[in-house]
Amino acid sequence: MNDLLKKDLTLKIISLFFAVFLWFIVLDSSNPVTWVDLNVPLKVENESSLKEKGIIIKNENFPRNVSVSLKGRKNTFNNIGLNDIEAIVDLSKVEDVNTEILYVHVYTNKDGVSFQGVTPRVVEIELERLGENPFPVKVVTTGKPKESYKVVRANAIPGTVSIEAADEIINSIGEVRAYVDVDNLSNDIIVNKECVVYNKEGEKIVELDKKLNVDISIEIAKEVPIVPAVRGRPAKNYTDGIHRVVPEKALIAGPSDVVGLVDNLKTEPIDIENVSESMTKIVNLVLPDGVRLVDTPRSVYVDVVIEELAEKEFVFGKESIVFDNAARNNSLRYEVWDEIIKITLTGTRQELNKIAPESLRLSVDVNGLSEGEYKRTLNVVLPDTVKLVENYDVKINVIRTGN
Template sequence: MSNFNQKNLMPKIFAIFFALTIWVYVMSEINPRITKDEQNIPVEFLNAEEMLQSGLAIKGETDHTIRVRIVGRRDEVQRITRGQIRATADILGFRPGINNIPVEVTVPGEVEVDWNPRFIRVELEEIISKQKPVNVVIEGAPRRGYTLGELQHEPTVVWVEGAESLVNSVEVVEATIKLSEEFQNINTSYSLRPLNSRKEEVPNVRLQTTHVNVNLPIDQLKTVDINPIVEVTAAEGYEINNISVEPSTVTIRGQQEIVDTVENIDTEAIAINNISENISRRVSLNLPEGIAVVDSTEVNLAITVDSLVEEIFDIARDNINFKNLAPGLRIDTNDIPNELQVRILANETVLEAVNSDNINIIIDMEGLEENQYTVEPVVEVPFLIERRAKEIQLIPKSVNIRVISENS
């Protein structure tokens, strides 16, 4: 039996060698060993929550990455996706300060793995909490004809928790409202962001309150006239020439349903008696409830007075205008003075526009028959003079006339 096995030994050795040769060829040509590099594989920190509970937090950036090299047969290597590569760093047990934390990498399959760096530099700090002010920034503008009211927000401060240096770098916790042609009140909440002095967001800190509730009224604008409420009398020998306010209009603001009902704004009521010179003073506006002004709540009130001057104009008897005399009758004017006088009391500006030519004396003869009468003539002057003159008086006030027949 042993002779038989010895006789077949060499063929068996050659068969095994041939099989090995074929296997090496197949593995080297069809499924060779390859190397694949994956860059920027993120490092996951283990036990971070446990460290937070013990009062420590990572200072600075936590986005650490490494390079991973995978070596193995092509079919094994190619089956490994980037998402299956897990890099971890366990920070449990490390103390405050700068620590070199070892990195571990796991991948599936029968492959060799190498990575760089093997350690990452992490600084741990004690966790603190501080209150920081809340600021609300408004960008943009409301619709034309509207303006922003007084902004209110809650809370006004929030607690910021994290590594000491990071919390100390937070200057303000901020929310941003972006406006675009709004015309209705804003009452909603906005996300908060912790910002440093350069308005950069501070990472790796926690806000006790992540949103701020905002109430932002949007008021309607309207320009209305100002109505001066003044009781004023002039001293003897003077007259009130003009009462005015500057500015004469005011832009008001308020909720639309209130603004729509306002047509003008009164000043505060004042009374001034016996003035003989121009007066200028500041007076307040009497604003309805719910109405505010864009600019000042006071205006300049100006009262101007003019001194009165008396002037007498002579009107010849022949210039009297007798109207509506009945046919067949005539007037005997011998009892009328040769000249009548018209006394006008007014300021100098008014009197400069008056002369005898624009003064008419009229006697209306309507219904008068033959007889002797005492009548009161009417003095007619241009409308503006009549309106602005303090007093117009005819001297004498009445005259005697006789109505007789033309045949007499």
């Protein structure tokens, strides 16, 4: 009985193994084990860990893709994609600047798939120590602001940029610039601009091109003349001549619609009533509402020159007289009776000395006169700086010519 049971158990075990063997034969024929090579993108991770170690990659010549060899059943590969496999170079594995190779690690989330190999197995890297220094940003403006306007300030915000690069590049940096076009500008602006980094030979460093940006603040002001204001009249026989102000011009800012209407700034009035000597006064500027001064003092110096009036006599022959509005048909002839005409001018001695007799034009208006003798006012064209002491009359004779 026991022998029969033992034989039955043995037969069952043999049957089980045979069934399993047959199953594997069927499985291998319908879903065999196979090897697949996939082209997988190479991921570079933990690059920030290099900065913590003071290291930078000198040449980032990593391969973009690697070939991954996988083993598994055929059906498994029918449903596998690139999202199921990762090929990674982990930069946190860099020990120091002397590290030259890193292994490529492959990961898969698919069951029944095993990793057999990767090509390339390692990637070569070239490292160097990281340099980091703050460099001031020089703002360079191009173009010209609107007429009468000036750039009063051009600042980078912040005023320096921190540049991370290899020591070799850091040591070669000569200047960092940001260029801003201010052509036809009449108001303040803030713009974001790329920085251009130059080496000590003045050449652009292409490795740092388009890697740095800063905000640039441009402040614009309008330049207008300062006009001294006086009130009253000097003492008798004196005149106020030059009104000189220091500074001569002011820079103003404010709402563009307000500033655009301001052509000059006046000072507070200086009283010269009955004054007989020159003076220098410190007076405030009068500012329109909404306007502020830029880099200009509120109080300015004004020199008011008070000079004693002088007189100078000029003598002319009667041929110097011009007849204005004479008859056009030459039917009348005009003659001045007096052989000599004397006039006296008053003004500052300096201005009187500038006047030459030939620069003066003397004339008589004969409009509408017929034959006869007349007395007419002498007209003299003078510079604004001098005056006639009195009005002068000239005797003339109008004679009919018979034409």
